[in-house]
Amino acid sequence: GAVVSQHPSRVICKSGTSVKIECRSLDFQxxxxxxxxxxxxxxxxxxxxSNEGSKxxxxxxxxxxxxxxxxxxxTLSTLTVTSAHPEDSSxxxxxxxxxxxxxxxxxxxxxxx
Amino acid sequence: KQEVTQIPxxxxxxxxxxxxxxxxxxxxxxxxxxxxRQDPGKGLTSLxxxxxxxxxxxxxxxxASLDKSSGRSTLYIAAxxxxxSATYLCAPLTGANxxxxxxxxxxxxxP
Numbered sequence: 001g002a003v004v005s006q007h008p009s010r011v012i013c014k015s016g017t018s019v020k021i022e023c024r025s026l027d028f029q030x031x032x033x034x035x036x037x038x039x040x041x042x043x044x045x046x047x048x049x050s051n052e053g054s055k056x057x058x059x060x061x062x063x064x065x066x067x068x069x070x071x072x073x074x075t076l077s078t079l080t081v082t083s084a085h086p087e088d089s090s091x092x093x094x095x096x097x098x099x100x101x102x103x104x105x106x107x108x109x110x111x112x113x
Numbered sequence: 114k115q116e117v118t119q120i121p122x123x124x125x126x127x128x129x130x131x132x133x134x135x136x137x138x139x140x141x142x143x144x145x146x147x148x149x150r151q152d153p154g155k156g157l158t159s160l161x162x163x164x165x166x167x168x169x170x171x172x173x174x175x176x177a178s179l180d181k182s183s184g185r186s187t188l189y190i191a192a193x194x195x196x197x198s199a200t201y202l203c204a205p206l207t208g209a210n211x212x213x214x215x216x217x218x219x220x221x222x223x224p
Contacts, residue, residue, distance in 0.1 A: 006156065034212070041216075042216065043117075043202070043214040043215060043216045043217065044157075044202075044214045045214075046211075046212070091154070093157065095157075095212075101145070101147050101159055101162040102147065102159070102204075102212055104149070104156045104157035104158075104159075105156050106155060106156035107154070107155060107156040109154060
């Protein structure tokens with residue numbers, strides 16, 4: 001079945017630095033990938049839709065200059081949290097669809113200290 | 114905007130029991146509905162996907178039903194096991210790639 005790989009699984013960074021999270025579709029091509037954020041005991045919230053070769057589409061309230069998304073190839077999308085602050089600490093998950101349902105990555109736990 | 118509600122929020126059962134998790138959604142114009150499992154601090158694992166034209170799907174001890182017109186879906190787990198302990202999320206797909214999530218049901222199966 002479809003596999004989505006996400007790295008890193010955990011990252012701790014200092015406030016003010018930037019962090020890049022990678023999402024790869026391993027055995028299929030994904031023209032569209034999705035980035036979600038999840039707060040403790042809360043549901044997943046869609047942040048943005050990543051489109052290969054074009055600009056990402058951000059959900060209302062998500063700062064596009066803070067959460068930079070690049071989808072340079074059909075198998076890789078990256079989310080960069082720029083100038084991270086403690087309130088950016090969260091669980092970030094990506095997903096992609098092979099055409100039948102959605103497959104999710106294993107998530108990235110970001111802690112900003 | 115689609116709103117998804119899952120009841121109960123948490124459930125604790127002894128091993129071997131059969132159980133039902135409920136999901137309701139406000140916009141019945143869905144393409145399909147997917148049930149996921151999430152272990153603590155982990156990503157999501159897809160369990161079952163029901164197309165809008167289907168009434169149910171089965172996989173092993175899991176059975177998911179869909180009543181699209183009333184905006185409801187249930188996940189039935191037979192003969193629960195401690196390994197089933199996780200948070201279960203339902204997610205209807207509405208419009209172009211709009212996957213909405215409920216807050217989930219946190220299941221604990223006691224050995």
